[in-house]
Amino acid sequence: MWASIAWRLFWRELKRGELWVIAFALFLAVFSVVSLSGITQTVRVALEQRSAQFIAADRVLGSSQPFNPEIIRLAQQQTLQVAQQMQFDSMLFSAQQMQLATIKAVDTAYPLRGELVLHQSDNVLSGELGSLTPGQIWVEPRLLGLLEVSIGDDIELGSSRLQVAGVIVNEPDAPLSVFGGSPRVIMHIADVAATGIVQPGSRISYRYLFAGGNAELDRFATEVTPLMSVHERWRNRDRQTAVGGALERAERFLLLAGLLGIVLAACAAAVAASRYSQRHAQAVAIIKALGATTAQVRRIYSSHLMLVVLFSLGLGLLLGQVTLLGVESAIVLYVGDFRPEFSLRPIWLGSLTCILCALLFAARPLWQLTITPAIQVLKQPVQQLAFDRWQFITGAVAVFGLMWLFSGEWLISIGLFLVCGVFVGALLGIAALMVKAAKPVAAGQSSAGKLALANLRRRLWANSFQLITFSLALFLALLLYFVRAELIGQWQQQIPEGAPNHFLVNVSEAQRSQLADFAKAHQLQSEPFYPVVRGRLVQVNQEQMRDEATKEDRTEQRTGVGRELNLTWLSTLPTANKILSGNWFSTESRGEVSVEQELAERLGLKLDDQVQFSIGGQMVSAKISSIRQVDWNSLQPNFYMILSPDLLKDFPASYITAFYIEPDRYQLVNQLARLMPTVTVLSVEAIIKQVQDIIAQVTVALSFILLIIILASALVLVAQVQATLEQREQELAILRTLGARYAFLRNALILEFTFLGALAGLFATVLAEVLLLTLQQRLFELPFSFHYALWWMGPLSGALLVSALGWWQLRRLLQVPGAVLIRRVLQG
């Protein structure tokens, strides 16, 4: 029977608003968590899948030892796809020439991810597609020029002869190094044995490529670990880690920012729930006086909360999934090759958030409600809007729990929690001061302004909590608005429109002017030429370098530091570089060198150390005058060692430069390759596009969060205004009875909310500015500058938003004829 009572009460209560506020708040929480965590998850999956193409597999195990059949058996047991690959440097001989090349021997399963494109011609733009067969060899186009061979000719590798079948157009897992390296060659793995190159001690790198489901891959990884020797190790998708890391940070940032919206929404739910409870205290007392037990009452009211939770959870999950599907299909449209992966994480995270919010924010007031004693029927209902202590404590616990759930880190959670606590404390203090400072309104004079101020003062006293939530809501909205603008600005700065997308490496002195002409003829924006001289670091402070320190295998993957270093000389500091200690070269600098920080650390180099390079047999000595930090993600040529211009000027150098070539003019790349066969052209288009995609996606996510925060803020305002609705109703009834006119009451109301909003906006502005300035210095490393727009936007948006919402909520009340209002108030 209680169920039908519960249902009837619930149904009627829907008209009153509080349940809707709770429902909407919970919905907002579920929806934002599901869609935010889903979106970041999807973006990450898309990114992972794309980066899988860069290693031609999902996972790669590298080894310096020949293939272990046991490892392959284990992989096949897990139904993984497997490919084998060997790579080594060797000399190629044609009838006329010889050339060192990097040879990659693969089986027909290669590549497991991405696409290998081979053309049976000497042209990367046209030609029949070819496929890998034993006895054939596929080469990088410039090798044809270097070896003076054409398609169909034989070349010698070790003790075999292989036929040049065509050129490599796309090799998914080719290393991306702006310094190029030897020309690349692909052959079938079956031909390797016949070359006789594989000898004990020869430097050959073996790679196992695996692809398959995540679960299978993980299972395989744990099974294979005991089999792995010191020679085997997983090869990370190192080129992607920077972007991947950024995305992980982005997810955390997004979730935490979204969390603040959720906390706001939860506050709204708490306000609404406590209001709901207060309004129902009398009803509970009556029901109990009529003989209901506490347990019955509890069933009735917990069923209300449960219905609201179910409704919000269902709708939130549903709309969240719909949003997610939308995002996924957008990615499919945008990126093409994308296999969405279903994940339960957004669903359980969203459900958990919803239940946590409901339990810790809304359950407490409802619990309080159900212990209302029957004797309460004989007492006047007490109006009190302040939070009780337990509500405050459970709320704080909930906020902390959510922070931990979203960040997964104690330190971040505690830090953020403390910051929030300090903010609330500061706001409380300011509010208390303001209330104290406000002068009582002179009696006897009646103007809308006076009434508004009087109302405000009374309510501020009664409930500065309202001001705090308004301020917090506005603060979050403002903060996110500006952080979003700053983040986007910074990202876009990193890869501006028209950033160079093709690098030309190995340009000779003679080719420089040729290239300049080429650029002019095709109206290409040409970047500066960076001179490169190869040299070896041989001495530090008279101490002989240990050979090992600059060994290729230590650092090869990231930057292409070889046994020889790429040295350059520059008079101006490149943009992606930052001096950490010492000073950049002045015009008088002689015999100085600037060293990249990581390398300096690894080699134990300090400022003022004297280092010696061997360049083409000559010794060059330089003093370390600065240590630099380099942003390796900058898509600019970056150098470990930059020497002062006086040292290297007279050495023969090759040059690196870059162009931006529009996608519809890519045939220029081919022309260029033909014109200067010895120049290597590297496209970083794929990486640029990837980063731009992420920026676009994160931007959308940020805007989404901004929207959620604004909605949550509005919800808090609505809940707060609703909470004072009955009190206002009474006041209005009295004022109307005393003869106040409609226009007067309306003006007073609007003024009250405008003033409240502006005040909250001002608090929010001050807080936001403080935090923005901190972020600016700490996170964005930007020069100190005030956000002038904030100072008018904050108070203005506060005034507008709060007055509009207050008006929207209360206008019906004002329009009720005085008599009706009085009757309603008197009859309760």
Add this chain to the structure above:
Amino acid sequence: MRMTKLPEIHIKAVNLAKRVNVSEGSLTILHDISLTINQGETVAIVGASGSGKSTLLSLLAGLDVPSAGEVFLTGQPLHSLSEDDRAGIRAAHVGFVFQSFLLLPSLTAIENITLPAELAGDKQARQRALTLLKQVGLQDRADFYPAQLSGGEQQRVAIARAFITQPAILFADEPSANLDATTGQRIEDLLFELNQQQGTTLVLVTHNAELAARCQRQLKMQAGRFVDTEEPAHVG
């Protein structure tokens, strides 16, 4: 037939006291109240405003517990029962008509009336509620909300609600105080009518001498005490 048996004691209070905490300390609002009320009896509690009538009623009905003394309702020691056990006794034996009606604003007249029966798990509640509604003359107001009813109509709904569970005891706190004379009269008639039909014990609080006179017994209160204990007063 009832007369042949010794009347059964329905309500018994022994040395009841009620103290409340106020800012200046503790205030005693009921002193040393003892009474017994038999089954089917009609008793009026009269006295000045603030003399403690409502407080006494709330103790007798088990809405509240005394600070000292004992109350028995149909033999059950209310003073030593928990809130929920007292609620159970109210559900089974007690009907209540409050000074200020106390209808649930979000339920219609008929739903308000059925509420106690539904809480007690009665399936026939609606049928009986309709009968009662007719008895109080509001059959065409069944689906009105309290806000749409006049004060007298609300009070009649409250009375119908009090009788839906066919309680053995009915407490009425100034049932006609908020009403005009004629309506008040009708309400009172209704109470006595139902008392007669169902043999209900009726305990009512009133300022109205006429109403008090209709009861078999009157108890007069002053500053938290009975003035002429257990003496029927005759007001002319």
